[in-house]
Amino acid sequence: MTRPDAADCRAISDFDLSRRNSLGLAARARYGAFVHEAQEIDALARFAGEVGLPFVVLGGGSNVVLHPEIDAVVAVLATRGRAVTGEADGDLLVTAQAGEDWPDFVQWTVAQGFGGIENLAGIPGTVGAAPVQNIGAYGIELADRFHSLTAYDRAERHWRVFRREDCRFRYRQSVFKDDPGRFVITEVTLALPGEWRPILGYAGLDSLDETVDPKTIMERVLALRGSKLPDWRVLGNAGSFFHNPVVSGAVADTIPGAPRYPQPDGTVKLSAGWLIESCGLKGHRVGDAGVYEKHALIIVNHGRATAHDISALAETIKSAVFERFGVTLQQEPLEIR
Numbered sequence: 001m002t003r004p005d006a007a008d009c010r011a012i013s014d015f016d017l018s019r020r021n022s023l024g025l026a027a028r029a030r031y032g033a034f035v036h037e038a039q040e041i042d043a044l045a046r047f048a049g050e051v052g053l054p055f056v057v058l059g060g061g062s063n064v065v066l067h068p069e070i071d072a073v074v075a076v077l078a079t080r081g082r083a084v085t086g087e088a089d090g091d092l093l094v095t096a097q098a099g100e101d102w103p104d105f106v107q108w109t110v111a112q113g114f115g116g117i118e119n120l121a122g123i124p125g126t127v128g129a130a131p132v133q134n135i136g137a138y139g140i141e142l143a144d145r146f147h148s149l150t151a152y153d154r155a156e157r158h159w160r161v162f163r164r165e166d167c168r169f170r171y172r173q174s175v176f177k178d179d180p181g182r183f184v185i186t187e188v189t190l191a192l193p194g195e196w197r198p199i200l201g202y203a204g205l206d207s208l209d210e211t212v213d214p215k216t217i218m219e220r221v222l223a224l225r226g227s228k229l230p231d232w233r234v235l236g237n238a239g240s241f242f243h244n245p246v247v248s249g250a251v252a253d254t255i256p257g258a259p260r261y262p263q264p265d266g267t268v269k270l271s272a273g274w275l276i277e278s279c280g281l282k283g284h285r286v287g288d289a290g291v292y293e294k295h296a297l298i299i300v301n302h303g304r305a306t307a308h309d310i311s312a313l314a315e316t317i318k319s320a321v322f323e324r325f326g327v328t329l330q331q332e333p334l335e336i337r
Contacts (some may be wrong), residue, residue: 010040011047011073020076021061022124023310023333024236024301025068029056032074035099038186041075041152045184048073055154056336057184059126060101063133063238067307067337077128079186082108091191093147098128098186102135106218109192115214116145116192119199122225124232124239128185132176133332134169138221139202143169147191151176151183159186171269172243172332180334228295236301237292241314242272242329255325272321272329273297279320286313311335 015032018025030053033044041057048055054072058064079099086093092114096105106121119138123130131149135142146164153160160183168175176183198212199205204224205217230237244261252260252268258278261269276282276296283293285302287309292298299313318329 010034011044015074017058017061017066017070017074017076020058021064021066021238022232022236023065023238023305024232025066025305025307025310027066027068027070027307029070029072029074031072032076034078035075036078038079038098038150038152041184041186042157044073044075045152045154055181057181059098059129060124062124062126062232063129063333065238065307065310065333065335067335070336072336075184077126081187084112085189087194088147088191090194091147092194093189093191095187095189096127098126098188100127102127102130110214110218113214114192115196115198117190118214118218119202119205119221121218121221127188131167131169131174131185131188133172134167134174136172138205138224139199141169141171142190143167145190145192147189149185149188151185153183155182171246229298230292230294230300235292236305237298238333240272240297240332241299242276242297242317243332244269244272245275245327245329246270247327251326255327270327275321275325275327275329276317279317279324281317281320284313284316286316289313291317307335307337 010033011031012033013031015029017027017029035041045055056072056074058074058076077099079097082096082100082105085095094109102125103122105127106117110118119140120135123135123137130142149162151160151162198217200208205220246267246269249266249268259271259274263269273296281291282296284291288302288305289309290300290302292300299310314331321327321329
């Protein structure tokens with residue numbers, strides 16, 4: 001039911017989130033609401049303050065581990081809209097509302113004949129979540145195509161526009177992860193290159209001809225993802241569960257055979273999936289949580305996994321990798337409780 005003092009923001013008590021997370025975990029929030037207009041965010045944030053609860057914003061729920069009882073006010077972004085909004089320095093600007101499904105948005109840009117984000121096809125989640133993680137795949141990151149975004153600053157209680165330099169983008173990081181919960185992203189504008197060139201350096205794309213079009217690249221990316229990664233609608237998962245660790249060259253040298261990706265600053269990025277698989281953990285289970293048998297970087301829900309199962313399995317993985325290689329893995333999905 002709705003509390004009388006929550007009517008203005010449409011907050012519903014005992015809000016079911018079981019179908020709002022890609023891991024498929026049973027979860028309920030003390031209060032929650034679907035946000036269809038960006039202006040509703042302020043009312044929900046105020047309500048959270050009035051009842052003394054944290055305020056949490058969910059997009060597609062693709063990068064979270066939800067606990068069964070979440071003592072918070074949860075806003076589920078359901079804003080929609082996407083359009084070409086201008087040009088800048090020869091690039092085409094396209095803007096999407098935060099609640100738009102990211103895979104659908106990528107397919108829409110390609111269907112319009114626009115190239116630029118086809119390598120990021122199939123990544124689950126919403127447009128609003130993409131800058132938080134600085135999502136990346138097959139040779140590019142969101143930062144490579146980012147122009148600006150609008151967000152609500154909960155600390156200063158006003159709307160703010162972020163340019164690329166404001167976001168402090170780096171590998172799977174941004175200012176929005178540095179200061180979690182402060183900024184609620186409501187729309188994102190990308191700059192798609194006016195003079196598009198295919199990015200084919202990643203394994204699986206390198207066999208394509210330079211004359212390829214964005215649609216063909218997108219289809220290849222989707223096929224590659226489908227061959228390695230489970231569909232979360234069939235087998236619950238949160239995508240890559242750990243960041244690929246970045247270590248010193250000296251540490252990398254102690255791990256013979258590991259795939260190495262040298263970084264501009266002299267460090268080396270290692271494959272977390274390779275490290276986990278080398279520990280013999282493919283298929284390992286804790287309760288109904290398991291390491292995916294086809295890709296060791298994915299933790300899946302075999303049916304009735306709980307947040308406790310997921311967390312226990314993650315700790316098992318981190319301990320095994322540290323004990324064998326001396327490398328600390330960092331969990332990617334956020335815990336919400």
